Amino acid sequence: MNDINGIVRLNLDLSPELNQILEELATKIGTSKSDVVRQAITLMQVMVTAKEETKKLGIPEANQLIANEIIFSSEQPKTHPLDTFMERFGPWEDERTAEEIVKEIYDSRTISNRDISL
Numbered sequence: 435m436n437d438i439n440g441i442v443r444l445n446l447d448l449s450p451e452l453n454q455i456l457e458e459l460a461t462k463i464g465t466s467k468s469d470v471v472r473q474a475i476t477l478m479q480v481m482v483t484a485k486e487e488t489k490k491l492g493i494p495e496a497n498q499l500i501a502n503e504i505i506f507s508s509e510q511p512k513t514h515p516l517d518t519f520m521e522r523f524g525p526w527e528d529e530r531t532a533e534e535i536v537k538e539i540y541d542s543r544t545i546s547n548r549d550i551s552l
Contacts, residue, residue, distance in 0.1 A: 446471070 460467045
């Protein structure tokens with residue numbers, strides 16, 4: 435619905451937890467919940483534009499090191515290679531103790547009886 439000033443009125447359904455966060459943010463920055471939502475939309479627009487330009491958005495520490503990188507929660511996280519390995523091959527399964535395995539390795543070694551001269 436538009437009023438005479440061209441403003442669009444929007445109804446928003448939030449969980450009680452999300453509403454509490456919105457109220458806390460509004461209090462911390464001394465503004466209304468509507469202003470927090472407007473600023474959040476602007477931040478999201480910056481993030482989308484950065485992603486389209488294959489840039490990353492981060493929050494630098496005072497010494498200019500990136501402390502936190504902002505990522506889209508809708509993206510699927512990349513699978514760690516170890517997770518892929520474990521999914522394909524599973525964990526090591528053996529009934530023997532570590533000591534028994536080590537003993538077997540040492541016992542399986544052979545020593546050559548050949549004479550070697552240099």
